Amino acid sequence: NDTSMQHRNLNHMTREERFSEAMRRTLYALKVLLPREGWTPVGPEMKYLARAIKEFTFIIHAGVFIPCIMSYGTNEQIAKWFPLAADFRIIGTYAQTELGHGSFLRGLETIATYDRANQEFIINCPKITAMKWWPGDMGKSANHVLLMAELVIDGKKYGMHGFMVQIRDLTTHEPLPGVTVGDIGAKLSFESVDNGFLYLQNVRIPRENLLSKLSEVHPDGTYIKKGNQRLMYGSMVRVRVNLIAHEIVMPLAKACTIAVRYSAVRRQGLINPSKEEVPVLDYVAQQHKLLPQVATVFMAHFAAKQLVKMHHDYSLEVEKGNTSQLPELHALSAGMKACLSEQGAAGAEIVRRACGGHGYSCGSGLPFIVNRMLATCTYEGENTVMQLQCARYLIKCADQAKKDKLTGSVWYLSDFSNMSCTAQTFGDLQEPSVLVKLHERRAKCAVQHAGKKMQNMVKNGTPAHDAWNMMATLLINAARAHIMQYVVGTSVTYISELSCSASLKKILTQLCALYALHNINSNCGDFVKFGCLTSAQCDLAQEAEFNLLKQLRPDAVGIVDSFDFTDDILQSCLGAYDGNVYERLFEWAKQAPMNKTEVHQDSYQYLQPYLHEGRDVLEGRGRNSKL
Numbered sequence: 049n050d051t052s053m054q055h056r057n058l059n060h061m062t063r064e065e066r067f068s069e070a071m072r073r074t075l076y077a078l079k080v081l082l083p084r085e086g087w088t089p090v091g092p093e094m095k096y097l098a099r100a101i102k103e104f105t106f107i108i109h110a111g112v113f114i115p116c117i118m119s120y121g122t123n124e125q126i127a128k129w130f131p132l133a134a135d136f137r138i139i140g141t142y143a144q145t146e147l148g149h150g151s152f153l154r155g156l157e158t159i160a161t162y163d164r165a166n167q168e169f170i171i172n173c174p175k176i177t178a179m180k181w182w183p184g185d186m187g188k189s190a191n192h193v194l195l196m197a198e199l200v201i202d203g204k205k206y207g208m209h210g211f212m213v214q215i216r217d218l219t220t221h222e223p224l225p226g227v228t229v230g231d232i233g234a235k236l237s238f239e240s241v242d243n244g245f246l247y248l249q250n251v252r253i254p255r256e257n258l259l260s261k262l263s264e265v266h267p268d269g270t271y272i273k274k275g276n277q278r279l280m281y282g283s284m285v286r287v288r289v290n291l292i293a294h295e296i297v298m299p300l301a302k303a304c305t306i307a308v309r310y311s312a313v314r315r316q317g318l319i320n321p322s323k324e325e326v327p328v329l330d331y332v333a334q335q336h337k338l339l340p341q342v343a344t345v346f347m348a349h350f351a352a353k354q355l356v357k358m359h360h361d362y363s364l365e366v367e368k369g370n371t372s373q374l375p376e377l378h379a380l381s382a383g384m385k386a387c388l389s390e391q392g393a394a395g396a397e398i399v400r401r402a403c404g405g406h407g408y409s410c411g412s413g414l415p416f417i418v419n420r421m422l423a424t425c426t427y428e429g430e431n432t433v434m435q436l437q438c439a440r441y442l443i444k445c446a447d448q449a450k451k452d453k454l455t456g457s458v459w460y461l462s463d464f465s466n467m468s469c470t471a472q473t474f475g476d477l478q479e480p481s482v483l484v485k486l487h488e489r490r491a492k493c494a495v496q497h498a499g500k501k502m503q504n505m506v507k508n509g510t511p512a513h514d515a516w517n518m519m520a521t522l523l524i525n526a527a528r529a530h531i532m533q534y535v536v537g538t539s540v541t542y543i544s545e546l547s548c549s550a551s552l553k554k555i556l557t558q559l560c561a562l563y564a565l566h567n568i569n570s571n572c573g574d575f576v577k578f579g580c581l582t583s584a585q586c587d588l589a590q591e592a593e594f595n596l597l598k599q600l601r602p603d604a605v606g607i608v609d610s611f612d613f614t615d616d617i618l619q620s621c622l623g624a625y626d627g628n629v630y631e632r633l634f635e636w637a638k639q640a641p642m643n644k645t646e647v648h649q650d651s652y653q654y655l656q657p658y659l660h661e662g663r664d665v666l667e668g669r670g671r672n673s674k675l
């Protein structure tokens with residue numbers, strides 16, 4: 049109810065207005081509304097803030113820069129920079145991607161050369177492709193960057209390391225000497241975020257600014273490795289784990305809230321010619337578009353909770369020096385981020401499109417969500433690259449499964465029990481245990497299929513790297529199958545262990561079955577090809593899905609209401625709680641800047657001569673028509 053927090057209509061603001069409004073609101077929220085003692089920008093309060101603010105600033109500062117200080121800094125470095133960053137007395141970003149490289153980190157070109165005489169690092173972007181490009185909050189906001197650069201000592205390269213680099217004056221906010229920095233311009237979304245470019249030329253930083261938890265450089269230039277160097281990639285794992293809830297589950301939940309509420313209000317056409325127009329939500333085709341996406345919100349939420357727990361447990365182990373869980377966590381976080389962002393972004397577009405013309409209006413609030421979700425398929429690890437990382441781990445595990453009993457998320461690869469499906473009715477296929485087994489079998493077969501294909505190619509003389517490249521599509525499918533079995537399996541377990549009312553558990557079980565069946569029906573080729581289902585059972589799977597749509601239809605609005613988004617955060621004429629869609633759309637349109645005058649003078653000057661000629665002809669004074 050704090051008017052300082054309420055959103056003005058973002059669509060009627062310029063990009064620069066949105067940039068400064070987002071900063072005002074974010075700082076207001078953080079500085080005024082949150083208790084100052086003890087909170088951190090990566091604490092539990094963030095998820096509540098994220099429900100209250102439509103456009104944040106400082107997501108990278110809070111979601112990446114600060115966690116990196118914790119992950120890569122020594123205790124002294126954390127003690128120095130964390131308090132400043134947590135209180136926004138320094139604003140940072142994570143500067144890794146360059147104009148010429150984003151996925152292939154070993155190709156990054158920014159160099160940090162150690163100057164022994166002065167005990168400093170000299171930072172350089174040797175050519176234009178080395179310029180840092182994309183980091184959020186970097187163009188105009190950040191005064192520090194956590195710069196990922198190639199460490200060079202006496203001409204020898206030591207790989208990518210993290211350096212704290214100040215880029216703007218803390219008094220004037222002007223760029224420091226050797227720093228060229230700015231905004232990269234208009235993007236598909238994130239209008240309020242100043243993704244930036246950063247060109248560094250002979251910028252000097254103290255030796256102490258190398259984040260030295262994992263490695264350090266002594267004053268004489270001696271390089272010391274400390275621990276598993278793979279942890280240098282650890283911040284990306286953490287962000288991939290965190291972004292699922294924040295950037296995939298929550299936006300998809302908002303989109304589903306808007307689309308389901310609108311579909312319950314929008315009457316269009318007849319089902320029974322003798323009855324009145326129906327809400328479009330009564331069309332099974334509409335239910336088939338919307339309800340599986342509602343189910344995805346829940347299943348992705350449950351799976352993300354499990355992944356966050358796994359990351360938390362892993363972090364505790366790393367503190368004890370045990371990094372054995374890192375390979376599985378990397379594979380799972382990379383695969384989950386890629387597959388759920390793919391599903392989520394596609395799902396948001398499906399529900400947007402299900403709202404017809406008004407879904408194409410920014411007044412629906414849906415284009416804002418769809419465009420932002422598209423970014424999740426690219427940032428924090430481009431999806432294809434992430435799926436291949438996941439597949440790399442699966443292929444290794446499949447080989448290991450031939451001799452060892454596997455555990456963890458890949459346990460099913462060493463399950464050689466009979467997994468044939470005996471379902472005879474569509475009710476059998478709504479059983480959670482049957483759905484889990486089907487997904488495990490499909491995933492195991494997909495991984496083995498890809499591995500076998502590559503082995504055969506190598507046996508016939510194809511180099512392993514070429515076989516990998518040629519089978520990439522099968523490997524990506526295997527990664528998707530693995531993640532789907534993980535999401536279905538963890539969701540079934542989560543729901544079964546949930547202490548809640550029987551009626552709620554029934555709905556959640558139905559949603560889980562809907563998610564699994566929708567996935568089966570969308571990929572039935574795999575399920576038949578790998579012998580998981582017969583053609584007849586595929587028909588039953590479709591029947592089972594349609595039956596669940598019918599069962600869930602009466603609760604559809606109640607289910608999305610349970611996401612509990614305020615009208616202010618939805619900013620949607622279609623999804624407002626009161627359902628007054630048409631009045632809201634009309635009011636929203638009238639506020640458009642285009643309508644601040646009855647005649648748009650700038651354009652009228654071009655139209656006027658033609659209009660006056662038309663007037664004269666119609667009033668009998670004008671020359672004959674030119675036509």
Ligand SMILES: CCCCCCCC/C=C\CCCCCCC/C=C/C(=O)SCCNC(=O)CCNC(=O)[C@H](O)C(C)(C)COP(=O)(O)OP(=O)(O)OC[C@H]1O[C@@H](n2cnc3c(N)ncnc32)[C@H](O)[C@@H]1OP(=O)(O)O
Pocket residue numbers: 074078089090094098104105106107108110111112142144145150151152153154184278279281282284285287290291294295374375378426427428429430433437440
């Ligand atoms: C104040 C308001 C607050 C508001 C809310 C705040 C809180 C919000 C919380 C969360 C929301 C966050 C919002 C998200 C915003 C994100 C913005 C975007 C940021 C970015 O995009 S940062 C840049 C991201 N870039 C990447 O991800 C690059 C991807 N590329 C790579 O990771 C690597 O290049 C690679 C993995 C593709 C290849 O690396 P490399 O060549 O070195 O490795 P390989 O030869 O393939 O494999 C070698 C070996 O290493 C293992 N490996 C690889 N990666 C990892 C890893 N990350 N961890 C562990 N191990 C890894 C790999 O498996 C191989 O192992 P084996 O040899 O097989 O054993």
Ligand SMILES: Cc1cc2nc3c(=O)[nH]c(=O)nc-3n(C[C@H](O)[C@H](O)[C@H](O)COP(=O)(O)OP(=O)(O)OC[C@H]3O[C@@H](n4cnc5c(N)ncnc54)[C@H](O)[C@@H]3O)c2cc1C
Pocket residue numbers: 108141142143144145148149150151152181182183184238243423426427428429430431432433436
């Ligand atoms: C909104 C947004 C915010 C961002 N924020 C940040 C940030 O804060 N900090 C930061 O450092 N970066 C940030 N990034 C950059 C982001 O991390 C990179 O864009 C991402 O890692 C992809 O790298 P790239 O853009 O170089 O694409 P590329 O890696 O060049 O990919 C281009 C195409 O090539 C394909 N490809 C690449 N490698 C392979 C491979 N090995 N096998 C098969 N196909 C391959 C990809 O699948 C893709 O289709 C942001 C990007 C966006 C869009």
